[in-house]
Amino acid sequence: MADVMAYCDPQSAAPGETIRFMVSCVGAAEYRAEIVRLRSPQGPPDAPPFREEVVETVANGSYPGRRQEIQIGSWARVPASPLFNGLDSFTLQAMVWPTTPGRGRQALLGTWSAPVAGGVGLGLGPDGDLEVRLGDGAGGIATLASGQPLQSRRWYLVAASFDAGTGRLALLQRPLADKTFHAHRTVVTDMETGVRPAAGDGPFLFAAWRDDGPFGIGGFYNGKIDRPRLAGRALTPAEIEALAGDAIPAALADAVVAAWDFSRDIGGETIRDLSANRLDGETVNMPARAMTGCNWDGSEHDWTRAPGQYGAIHFHDDDLDDARWEADFSLTVPEDWPSGCYAARLRADGAEFHVPFFVRAPRGRATADVAYLAATATYTVYTNNLARFTGDHVELYQGRLTVMDETDMLLPRHPELGLSTYDRHSDGSGVCYSTRLRPATNVRPTGRLWNYCADLFIVDWLDRSGVGYDVITDEDLHRDGQELLDRYRVVVTGSHPEYDSKAMLDALDGWLRGGGRLMYLGGNGFYWRIAYHPRKPGLIEVRRSEGGLRAWIAEVGEYHHSFTGEYGGLWRRQNRAPNALCGVGFISQGFDASSHYRRTAASHDPRVAFMFAGIEDEILGDFGALQGGASGLELDCYDEKLGSPPHALIVAASEAHSNTYMLVPEEVAIPHGASDGVQNAGIRADMVFFETPGGGAVFSTGSIAYAGSLGHDDFDNNIARLTSNVLKRFVDATPFELPGAAS
Amino acid sequence: MTVRQLPPGIDATRLDLAREFRARPFGAHSGDLQHLLNVMRGLPIANKHVLVMTEPHRQWTLAEMTGQPPLPRLLSNQVFHSLEEAEWHVFKLRWRELTGAPLEID
Structure with a gap:
């Protein structure tokens, strides 16, 4: 089988802009490239079907294969x-x-x-x-x-x-x-x-x-x-x-x-x-x-x-900031292409490799009321997570056997692809920089249902909702700021928007105060502070400093980003816990089995009547493609001490989580042993709604697995109905009123 | 961190734990079963069993990690059509490895 690997730059482009694709193809004389629109991920048999549609473009065709090398290792x-x-x-x-x-x-x-x-x-x-x-x-x-x-x-x-x-x-x-x-x-x-x-x-x-x-x-x-x-x-x-x-x-x-x-x-x-x-x-x-x-x-x-x-x-002998490959082909986004999630699909001799990219709306305007915020910062930070397969403790915290596929195996076979910020360098020190300017084996619509792949469940639901949407990316948001969001009434996140720069959080906060409506359909979002390199697009820095659930721990004294001087680590340690933005914050993770939510008394509050229209069930999401339930993988809960709005309604909360779900370390000041999902009632996802002073509102699910329940039973289920109810109300321009504001 | 091998209370006679795991490989477990699973899952990466997804979300083949960096070496005669089936197979392999006796269970 051939080894085909590629990346593109830029990762998001408006009509009229050109994306270059850099390809290495070893073991085949040529490869076939096709641009596809991605509308759903390749999931398990009980998930909606995989939908990737070939888009006609002159970029589609066969190209000669050639090996492109990567010089890995830093020096001066x-x-x-x-x-x-x-x-x-x-x-x-x-x-x-x-x-x-x-x-x-x-x-x-x-x-x-x-x-x-x-x-x-x-x-x-x-x-x-x-x-x-x-x-x-x-x-x-x-x-x-x-x-x-x-x-x-x-x-x-x-x-x-x-x-x-x-x-x-x-x-x-x-x-x-x-x-x-x-x-x-x-x-x-x-x-x-x-x-x-x-x-x-x-x-x-x-x-x-x-x-x-x-x-x-x-x-x-x-x-x-x-x-x-x-x-x-x-x-x-x-x-x-x-x-x-x-x-x-x-x-x-x-x-x-x-x-x-x-x-x-x-x-x-x-x-x-x-x-x-x-x-x-x-x-x-x-x-x-x-x-x-x-x-x-x-x-x-x-x-x-x-x-x-x-x-x-x-x-480090395994540092990498740019593969520095030559372009093999390019695509100028036609004026009539709708904003969306696309990829170059490369095939050669049995091998397949996807290079996702995003088409945004024409510069300076929106084509819809809704923006889907693609978590490209998180994708970059996770790019080429080798430790996911080679760490001694992965199976322990996952609670299940490690699964790889052919594309995953490119990574250990090609160490020159570099590491993620979830890895340690070959000398044991943490990897604090990651670039998207290299092939990514784990940003694709196939394989493990995680991040990009799992996010396509949300794209699928949004696509079928009939409400038009544009795609914007984290990098767009960082660069363009609140002005970009101000064109939209609703922003829908992916399943795990974990990493944010200050500019991104400031933009979201300012837009919400101006009446924006946020649908945070994920878990463990807005958790880590990142710095984008001010001059090298696509390069991100993470310092895993003094708290949090960390793949490695920064050396004492090395908590400040080199790119910006900012103190790195959890936003929670900088008075900007995710709870303040979206009502909930990271509490636990586990990967063996997902669970369900149970409605609370607050779900019957007239303020959320729109949300539960047509839903009589007390149990929500006891099904789904992400380990069988809507509440799972990584969970967030409400905590007023961390900034969750006092007027927020917890409309549902999950329960019955397993032993692999453990409290995050920042919640365990003194280890006490009763820290798992079986023993600790604090481990739950809270589904939260609140209004904002500018007539806007926030809906948060607090669970990564939520995305996998949307498409259950052909989208005829209480999670899809509830989420669509929220979307419909959020798109409606009628301002939300703060509770008690009218009196 | 190293997980203690063969902790007290875990032995080849605890077939109840095997039955519990077979009935529910994913989800909440009893304390004793979780203890046993932590031993099994905490084995070092060298020669550790993993699964290679040989048909997307439909078929998995048993493999073991070898080399540096570790790569899965397919044990191509062991193919599974559910993750639960694969978990049970590997549980039995590890049971034998840790206790020295095959898991004989009805």
Whole structure:
């Protein structure tokens, strides 16, 4: 079977705008591309049928298959300069915090070129000790190693110096005092060599060396580098120590060729040289910035207030910010295409790959009263979630066997596709950046019914409702703000709109205050704060900081986004719990079985009579394609302390959840054991309605599984009826009145 | 986190737990069954059983994770047409592995 993988850019486009598709096809001479409109997901037999309709366009056709490679792994480079390539004597030094010493040779810094064995490279040796290599490019190589492996996650001052006059090559490896106890001592060693380095005319690199692979780069390093320096002569150990300070000592100014300060321009890709030579460079593939440096003392957690303590960059051999593929074909959205969910469907030799994209309304206007908000931020954050299949504890918290399909298996077969922010890097540190500029194996209308795929259940219901709708995306909302929402009376969310930037929340809040009507048809929404990269579209940052249900836990002191300086983590920790926006907030998750809602007395309040028109049942949603019930997977409940409006009506609440449903950690201050769905009545989804001061209203279901119940029995069921009742009333321009406002 | 292997009270004579699981593989379980399932489901990823969906939402084939990164190796003679059927099959395999005795149940 062939491997076909692709992505597109942009992900949402208005009529007249062009989307480019980047494809890699291995194992087949050609592939067939067709643009499809997606109206429902591929679900289980009892769900509505899979509907993907081929749309006629000149983009449809057969294209030659070709392999496109991805360079994964981050590094940094300074363009070639005679200032370092012409050095005879030198000192290379840095503070380093390695995370995988012993996992083969790794580059720290230098001009080393593996293909010609030339230049100078300071790095970690095969066994994790400090190593320097000199090469003359003509077969002469000198190698000196410290012989003492560095410990993982400990700061060291490391340096190599060379005096071309004497041929003396020296190494210094000193562990920094860090209030822990260990048996490591400073290592100073030297040798004499007749080899004289010949750097050629290449760049100066950090965390990589020049190699002869397809991208000319290799030797990736895992760990932090702080305050790297290059001097034009062999410094003494005392001079090396002096140069490791914050500023360049005046006595060494003449000797210094470059003194990079990674605490400058933390939000960008530039690395700054403080020396008079201004040997600035750039990072590649988005290594983590705003990382605590060797001098971080715990007194300040916000890098914008103490940038000098955040001079470290954490490089990873599996960082990726952009696959950087060439386009294979493109699509200019015709003027007459309705807004909706579309995809390029690629097929070759038995393999199939979908590349979803969204057609929005013509710029500056709406074509309907209703907007469906596609959760593209959440899709990007989840993109290529490898740990979903490989984590030791997945089956425990899922409460069921792990299921994969052919497309899922592309991910472990192609690690160059990069990771999601649900993963850890190969060194165990959390992945805090994710990009949509790469193939996504888990954003598609097939496979696991989750996020994009499950959201198509809602699209299907909306499509059949007969009420017209436009599609807008999280990224559109972030960029366009409230002005985009102001064109619509109703916004319908997907099943799990978990991630929001401040701009997105501000837009939703402002629009609601102006009379907007929000149908939040999901669970665990509006939970995490994200930052979009201000200049690189499609790139998102998440810091899994001090609270919440976390796939990894950010290192102490690394809670602020590098992109923006904002404190990352849960919106709940920033006085913007989801409860304030939509009435409910995350309380529990479980994945083995879904349950039902039971109506409350409040459901008979005249304020919600419209909602229950034609519904006599007390039990709602005891059916559905997402594990058999409307309440399941991830659940939200009402909590006035977190901002749920006091006048909100809880019209239904779920019950009878299973053992795998556990309270979220932010609700368990003291572990008490009665934290699962069997024992804890607090674990439930609350279905909530409330009016807003501007004549608008909010309806929230608080459950991801809700989406899977809409289509049950051909949409003839109490969940579909209730939801359609809400939609019909929300589309009606008649203002909602706050309870008690008339008196 | 490591789940304790063979915790007290879990043994090959507790056929009641097997019957409980067979009757309801998904949903609320007794405390003792949940304890046993936590042991079974907490096995390390190497050689762990998973399912490969070989027909969308209709057919699943048993597989075990091998290699690094782990990839499913199909055990193509074990095909299931419901997830409940697959859960029961794997439960029996793990029962044997953990207790050393086959699960013999009516």
